[in-house]
Amino acid sequence: MERRIVELLHSPGYKPVKPAAIARKLGLTKKHGGEFRTALANLMHAGTVVEDRKGRLRRMSEPGQFVGIYKKTRKGGFVTERAEPGGDSNHEPREAFIPPEDSLDAADRDEVSVEVRNRRGSFGKRYGRIVEVLQRARHNFVGTYLEKSGKGFVRVDGNAFDMLVEVGDPGAKGARQEDKVVIEMLRFPRHERRGEAVLVEVLGKAGEPGVDTQTIIHEYGLPTEFSTEVLEDASEQADRFDETDLNGRVDLTKETIVTIDPVDARDFDDAISLRRSKDGHWHLGVHIADVSTFVQPNSALDRSAKQRGTSVYLPGRVIPMLPEVISNGLASLQQGKVRYTKSALMEFNAEGIPVGMRYENTAIKVTRRFAYEEVMPIVNEPDKYKATVSAKIRKLLVEMYDLAMLLRQRRFAAGAIELFLPEVKLVLDRDSQVEGAEEIPHDPSHQIIEEFMLAANVAIATEMHDKGIPLIRRAHPEPDEKKLKDFAEFVGTLDYRLKQYQSREALQELLQQVKGEPQERAVNYAMLRSLKQAVYTAKEEGHYALAFEHYCHFTSPIRRYADLVVHRTINELLTQGKYRGSGPRELERIATHCSDMSRRAEAAERDLVKLKLLQFMQTRVGQTFHAVITGVERFGFFARGIEIPFEGMAHISAVEDALGEIVDYDSSAFALVARRSGRTFRLGEPIEIEVTLVDVATRKLDLKPLKASAGERPKKRKQKEQTDSPPKHEKKGPRNKNPKRNRKSKRRGRK
Structure with a gap:
């Protein structure tokens, strides 16, 4: 049996399954099941067969080979080794540069097997050769339709392929010259060999309203429509719902409960109650929409939600994880409506230390809905709102603020890290075209909800840990020591001393020191690059940036499948008295899928923002803008506009032409430095740039620096002695009155 399995995995054309x-x-x-499972376990234990992140089987890579994701560039591509489940977390992933002639027929984001070569290129880059494409990231692509010599072709958007892709007879699907179209690849192109595809859909002319959104939706394979089976399941759940049936639930419908959300929010998945007892203890209730009541395991709704993994928030459009009858109806905590919830009921002493916690299936009726903008005026001057807001609500908001700021202070005292990078939101017109941008505030009203959501997530994760219950957790691995050391060397070039670069407290103290200083953006961007990405996992891992030993996502089951799985775990404990759900192995697979879908959603949002901004900038070639440098490489620097957040690159040749002198790369300072004048282009520095080229089809925006906006070498500054004391936060009164000091805004629960 072992021999048969190995022979199959080594057969030509085998793809991981x-x-x-x-x-x-x-x-x-x-009847062969037991023998098969035993043989497979033996092969995996011996390392002959490997199970990947999605539970698929492949043979172990040959010596000198590794498996990773191919990232296409304009002159070849890169492959970074992908971590194996259960592998050594301290293993430094390998990376190889793939010349075009050695890329086989791999496309961007494909999973490939790479053979590493001894050859090294400039700057010590290791070369490699793709020996096999293991898994295609996608088969559908979007591009521009063209006709040449009586044949139809498509120029695929971006830098996915270097040549036109042939699509056969002209005019298929009614396509016309320069239309944006969707193709399905029949034969992927190779170096100097044209690809072949079939045209499956015509989106319309480039620049027409909605075409850019459809482009990204098809590029990332985002499911937009729900099947009839899923919609019928949702309708059936709506028919069954009876708000008077509170059997098995704690009735909290008489409690004073509020929601605080964006002014344009359509679904409301969290609500807050709070009271203070005579002993000075705080009793906080975080009530989360009980989606698990309506989405049963293995139902049509469940299979659809699991596949999607998350809702996708695109500029001007939301692609929900669940049909609107659930997300905006049954599970939306609307004011004055009885709704089912799962509640984390926490108790804190007067100092904000947690002393008790329980979770319950509950029913609530929201007393009052607030937008973020309405909260702090009431907190600051409660008597001013006597006529419009009841005394109970005013008292509740003031106490919510007091507890949130106390929890926030304790969190930073424990070593939490918070970057100061403002988030900018596009302002769209009726046709979803960009007409401006605005910075999203992160004032105390946002921080109130953020702290309470964090507290609930920690409480649930800690409780499951104490009970020994397997759980999907949200983990943020510790950064690599080398990256932190490089970061310390970088801030040293800015005259900031960071001896204890492994200390979270020291890192946060540094962020406080540079707040409001000219070096603020540079330090924050550099620290961001030093940190790893957060992931979902079934492993007992903590959250580095938040400084939590135990953490999960419990607060948004309407839009995140991982949260829904956590709710089901809680439900089993409440209704059955013990956990009978998925084991760690299955939970890890679900967690990996949720991580992948979350990153897909973020990448789609990022690319649609980029596409809309490129369209906006098409008519602004030759104009100058204020920007900030967001990346520095040997070949040039990247910059992002300040008033309008477009992103582009100034190639080193354009920099040298603008300055009229040779420019060198200083890796330790994350900077390009002009040899004669000493002018620097450093990560995070403000700069004036000119837009020299915008190409929407290739997603390219070229920049050049202005001669007049010389970035001199940083002036020496008086050294501030660093201490280990945590950043101090005021307990009373609104914070961050200076808009320049607003903290980074995050969509709630994204941490």
């Missing part, structure tokens, strides 16, 4: 598919390919029946 799950064990059940292997068994089918081998023609095995149920």
Whole structure:
């Protein structure tokens, strides 16, 4: 049996599949099940067969080979080794540069097997050769339709392919010259060999309203429509819902409960109650929409939600994880409506230390809905709102603020890190075209909700840890020591001393020191690049940036499948008295899928923002803008506009032409430095740039620096002695009155 499995995995054309598919390919029946599982376990234990992040099986890579994701560039591409489940977390992932002639027929984001070569290029880059494409990231692509010599072709958007892709007879699907179209690849192109595809959909002319959004939706394969089966399941749940049936639920419908959300929010998945007892203790209730009541395991709704993994928030459009009858109806905590919830009921002493916690299936009726902008005026001057806001609500908001600021102070005292990078939101017209941008505030009203959501997530994760219950957690791994050391060397070039670069307290103290200083953006961008990405996992791992030993996502099951799985875990404990759900292995697979879908959603949002901004900038070539440098490489620097957040690159040749002198790369300072004048282009520095080229089809925006906006070498500043004391936050009164000091805004729960 072991020999048969290995032979199948080594057969030509084999693509990684799950064990059940292997068994089918081998023609095995149920009576062979035990033998098959034993053989497979032996092979995996020996390392002959490897299970990837999605539970698919492949053979172990040959010596000198590794598996990773191919990232296409204009002159070849890169592959970074992908971590294996259960692998050594301290293993430094390998990376190889892939010349175009050695890329096989791999496309951007494909999973590939790479053979590493001894050859090294400039700057010590290791070269590699793709030996096999293991898994295609996608088969559908978007591009511009063209006709040449009586044949139809498509120029795929971006830098996915270097040549036109042939699509056969002209005019298929009614396509016209310069239309944006969707194609399905039949034969992927190779170096100097044209690809072949079939045209499946015409989106319309480039620049027409909605075409850019459809482009990104198809590029990322985002599911927009729900199947009839899913919609019928949702309708059936709506028919069954009876707000008078509170059987098995704690009735909290008489409690004073509020929601605080963006003014344009359509779904409301969290609500807050709070009271203070005579002993000075705080009793906080975080009430989360009980989506698990309506989305049963293995139902049509569940299968659809699991596949999507998350809602996708695009500029001007939301692609929900669940149908609107659930997300905006049954599970939306609307004012004055009885709704089912799962509640984390926490108790804190007068100093904000947690002393008790329980979770319950509950029913609530929101007393009052607030937009963020309405909260702080009431907190600051409660008597002024006597006529419009009841005494109970005013008292509740003031106490919510007091507790949130206390929890916030304790969190930073424990070593939490918070970057100061303002988030900018596009302002769109009726046709979803960019007409401006605005900075999203992160004032204390946002911080109130943020602190309470964090507290609930920590409380649930800690409780499950104490009970020994497997759980999908939200983990943020510790950064690599080398990256932190490089960061310390970088801030040293700015005359900031960071001896204890492994200390979270020291890092946050540094962020406080540079706040409001000219070096603020530079330090924050550099620190961001030093940190790893947060992931979902079934492993007992903490959250580095938040300084939490135990953390999960519990607060947004309407839009995140990982939260829904956590709710089901809680529900089993409440209704059955013990956990009978998925084991760690299955939870890890779900967690990996949720991480992948979350990153896909973020990448789609980022690319649509970029596309809309490129369209906006098309008519602004030759104009000058204020920007900030967001990345520095040997080949040039990247910059982002301040008033309008477009992103572009100034190639080193354009920099040298603008200055009239040679420019060198200083890796330790994250800077380009002119040899004669000493002018620097450093990460995070403000700069004036000119837009020299905008190409929407290739997603390219070229810049050049202005001669007049010389960035001199940083002036020496008086050294501030660093202490280990945490940043101090006022307990009373609104914070961050200076708009320049607003903290980074995050969509709630994204941490």
